Amino acid sequence: MLTAILAISLLALVFGLILGLSARYFQVESDPIVDKIDALLPQTQCGQCTFAGCRPYAEAMAKGEADINQCPPGGQATIDALAELLGVDSKPLNAEHGEEEEPTVAYIDEEVCIGCTLCIQACPVDAILGAAKQMHTVIADECTGCKLCIPPCPVECIDMVPIKQDIELWKWPYPETTPEASRTDTPQTQEAMP
Amino acid sequence: MGKDDKIKVEVAYALPDEQLILEVEVEPGTTVKQAILRSGVSGYFQDLDAEQSKVGIFGKLTKLDKVLKDGDRVEIYRPLIADPKEVRRQRAAAGKVMKKGAREADSQSDEK
Numbered sequence: 001m002l003t004a005i006l007a008i009s010l011l012a013l014v015f016g017l018i019l020g021l022s023a024r025y026f027q028v029e030s031d032p033i034v035d036k037i038d039a040l041l042p043q044t045q046c047g048q049c050t051f052a053g054c055r056p057y058a059e060a061m062a063k064g065e066a067d068i069n070q071c072p073p074g075g076q077a078t079i080d081a082l083a084e085l086l087g088v089d090s091k092p093l094n095a096e097h098g099e100e101e102e103p104t105v106a107y108i109d110e111e112v113c114i115g116c117t118l119c120i121q122a123c124p125v126d127a128i129l130g131a132a133k134q135m136h137t138v139i140a141d142e143c144t145g146c147k148l149c150i151p152p153c154p155v156e157c158i159d160m161v162p163i164k165q166d167i168e169l170w171k172w173p174y175p176e177t178t179p180e181a182s183r184t185d186t187p188q189t190q191e192a193m194p
Numbered sequence: 195m196g197k198d199d200k201i202k203v204e205v206a207y208a209l210p211d212e213q214l215i216l217e218v219e220v221e222p223g224t225t226v227k228q229a230i231l232r233s234g235v236s237g238y239f240q241d242l243d244a245e246q247s248k249v250g251i252f253g254k255l256t257k258l259d260k261v262l263k264d265g266d267r268v269e270i271y272r273p274l275i276a277d278p279k280e281v282r283r284q285r286a287a288a289g290k291v292m293k294k295g296a297r298e299a300d301s302q303s304d305e306k
Contacts, residue, residue, distance in 0.1 A: 107210070108210070110210060110275050110276075111275055111276055112276055112281060113274065113275075113276060114274065114276060114278035114281050114282070115274050115278065116278075117253060120253045121253075126252065126267070128253075129206055129207075129208040129213070129253075129269050129271075130253065130269075130271060131248070131250040131253050131254060131255045131269070131271055132255060133274060133278070134248055134250075134255070134271035134272065134273065134274065135271060135272040135273060135274050135275070137208035137209065137210060137213065137272075138208075138213075139206070139208055139213040139215065140213060141213065141215075142215075155281055155285065156290075
């Protein structure tokens, strides 16, 4: 009886110690909900949500200071995912922040670029390769399509072009018929059947 | 991080339709030139002559013997095609604005 009590309390003590120590040593520094929200955002760092980047927006959302529908690059899919994560109702994108567009990347017209570096300074993700009086080139794989490089360009040599579709980017197109259309279609086909 | 640990740097070269960033692990004290040679970037592009090209780190021109730090991106540049003076002259002749934020300034003047 005594050994049983001793063994159990010893076990409890050891596990308690392990728990206590691991809580201290494996402490998560930031709020995990911020990380989860940040993981859902598209990381364009475009600032269209009025925050400096995706992480500040995630932090504001975690604090309840920002709404979930302020991210045009993410679009409805991101809003739905955020609604699910935060346990709130999904809503349409706030048009004040922009409209959902097809993904694009910046492309520099080499005939016109004067190597001024203003676009490089504007790029939030270091996706432009170039230096003063050297050719500037967009690294398409790094470009998030945030368009922040376009306004600073003094010679208007940057254009947004649709992302080249390859096997990794291709996805099934959305069905062309809307739910309303298919609903009106169904009775007609039923009438035609007999 | 101890002094003997290797540092990670990148070597990048970009053409309009093909860009390449190579990751290389090098010893501390490695120079820009050594990193470019180590990366083997010349093997990917026929016209690339890394010795003759201007190079830099994250948008700043540097010399080939500059010593790298961890996380640096060595960039190999290509010369401009356009003559900046000529582009400016043409834009001035066309009555376009030539300053920071040209596109916005133009659209505003169009509205007037």
